[in-house]
Amino acid sequence: MAQNNVILITGGCGFIGTSLIDALLQGGCTQPIRVLDSLVTGSPEDLAEVTEFETLTVDQLHTAAKQVVLVQGDIRDITLTEQVAQGVSTIVHLAANTGVGPSVEDPRLDMECNVVGTFNMLEAARKHGVKKFVFASSGAPAGEVEPPIHEELPPHPVSPYGSSKLAGEGYCSSYNKTFGIDTICLRFGNVYGPRSKNKASVVAKFIKQALAGETCAIYGDGSQTRDFIYIFDLIRAIQAAMEAPVGGETFQIATGKERTVGEVAELIAKNLEAHGKSMQITHEAKRLGDVMRNYSDTTKAKTILGWQTQMDINEGIGETIRWFLAR
Ligand SMILES: NC(=O)c1ccc[n+]([C@@H]2O[C@H](COP(=O)([O-])OP(=O)(O)OC[C@H]3O[C@@H](n4cnc5c(N)ncnc54)[C@H](O)[C@@H]3O)[C@@H](O)[C@H]2O)c1
Structure with a gap:
């Protein structure tokens, strides 16, 4: 039918x-x-x-x-x-x-x-x-x-x-x-x-990289904000x-709520620590097309x-x- x-x-x-x-x-x-x-x-x-x-x-x-x-x-x-x-x-x-x-x-x-x-x-x-x-x-x-x-x-x-x-x-x-x-x-x-395993956005990327023992790269100084x-x-x-x-x-x-990427990276690091995992952060050049505040x-x-x-x-x-x- x-x-x-x-x-x-x-x-x-x-x-x-x-x-x-x-x-x-x-x-x-x-x-x-x-x-x-x-x-x-x-x-x-x-x-x-x-x-x-x-x-x-x-x-x-x-x-x-x-x-x-x-x-x-x-x-x-x-x-x-x-x-x-x-x-x-x-x-x-x-x-x-x-x-x-x-x-x-x-x-x-x-x-x-x-x-x-x-x-x-x-x-x-x-x-x-x-x-x-x-x-x-x-x-x-x-x-x-x-x-x-x-x-x-x-x-x-x-x-x-x-x-x-x-x-x-x-x-x-x-x-x-x-x-x-x-x-x-x-x-x-x-x-x-949960289910964000294929994503390259900040939270998913940092968690995946940290759990794989890789360094997490923040574009710019981390003061850019997102919601x-x-x-x-x-x-x-x-x-x-x-x-x-x-x-x-x-x-x-x-x-x-406006949060800096740096602040969110710290929250991820703190939460990972509670599971005995560490997170290494490095800074890379700001990306083309990214806005500063959002x-x-x-x-x-x-x-x-x-x-x-x-x-x-x-x-x-x-x-x-x-x-x-x-x-
Ligand atoms: N995840 C976010 O933070 C976010 C933020 C703002 C907007 N969005 C929008 O939300 C929507 C879903 O995002 P998501 O995070 O689930 O992404 P995702 O990549 O996990 O899912 C997108 C799905 O669309 C499929 N797809 C891609 N191109 C296709 C095409 N040409 N034809 C048919 N299927 C195609 C992919 O295979 C994938 O399964 C997108 O439109 C995205 O732009 C997502």
């Missing part, structure tokens, strides 16, 4: 995708979940850690017998993206070329994945009458502005990644105003937590956005989505280290 209540999660084999699927299933979700992932960073083994699933081609989707189905494919493939959105009511669009560094190394690839890929997903949503489209954006579109970042600040992206995410936000806005899709852009802070959000807090925000009867909106999803005002998410963070950073880092040590 044809379904029209499928949740489609692009990038569902990644850090945030697998955590979202885990939370949905733990929360009793009975809707079919379809994952579209090219497996460029996430893997079927990562998905298997949170659920059983079957791998199908788009032509086999009508035979799906399990609640979770993985379709291996790329969001840059127009034909595939249009086929995979059939029967879908909600798209959570997480697949992307992630991070500032990779976008500086290859701006064209970043543009093709994050601009064309997001456009393809929105077009697929329009053609199949998808009601809700949640887009994973970032603080990067805001760029070099006086923080706290909020939704009404004019964006000034510094990195190609910031530009490509801003373009995605732009298309989400127009697909809401022109075609009536309930698009929601969530500007994630710097996400850390570090724990994965479970972030997942609750995505779920709130999936449920909220709103569209055409952007929300900062972070903690509202933290968010999350008043809008609190007011409209009824969401706010709960996890204390020291506890969150402790949980993350325990997860890495348990592997």
Whole structure:
């Protein structure tokens, strides 16, 4: 029988995708979940850690017998993206070329994945009458502005990644105003937590390097600031956005707390010490495309989505280290 209540999660084999699927299933979700992932960073083994699933081609989707189905494919493939959105009511669009560094190394690839890929997903949503489209954006579109970042600040992206995410936000806005899709852009802070083993962001990178006995490199003097959000807090925000009867909106999803990278490195070192592990730190040249200060005002998410963070950073880092040590 044809379904029209499928949740489609692009990038569902990644850090945030697998955590979202885990939370949905733990929360009793009975809707079919379809994952579209090219497996460029996430893997079927990562998905298997949170659920059983079957791998199908788009032509086999009508035979799906399990609640979770993985379709291996790329969001840059127009034909595939249009086929995979059939029967879908909600798209959570997480697949992307992630991070500032990779976008500086290859701006064209970043543009093709994050601009064309997001456009393809929105077009697929329009053609199949998808009601809700949640887009994973970032603080990067805001760029070099006086923080706290909020939704009404004019964006000034510094990195190609910031530009490509801003373009995605732009298309989400127009697909809401022109075609009536309930698009929601969530500007994630710097996400850390369990399942971040493939990530190169500060917390995951430092923990992995320290546990491997490698020196951890801070770019610059460590005084640059970020807003570090724990994965479970972030997942609750995505779920709130999936449920909220709103569209055409952007929300900062972070903690509202400004922390230096140096301070976070010290917290990681202190937590590692409690497990008898040490951490060596070195300083390297500042990276192109990185902003000096970044933290968010999350008043809008609190007011409209009824969401706010709960996890204390020291506890969150402790949980993350325990997860890495348990592997
Ligand atoms: N993790 C963070 O701190 C953070 C911060 C801000 C925004 N975001 C955004 O959140 C989203 C998810 O991030 P994540 O941390 O889970 O990253 P991740 O790399 O762990 O997951 C991304 C997944 O997308 C897949 N993918 C990549 N390119 C693809 C393509 N062209 N077609 C299909 N699949 C593709 C990968 O294989 C991977 O499984 C991304 O859009 C990212 O830009 C993440």
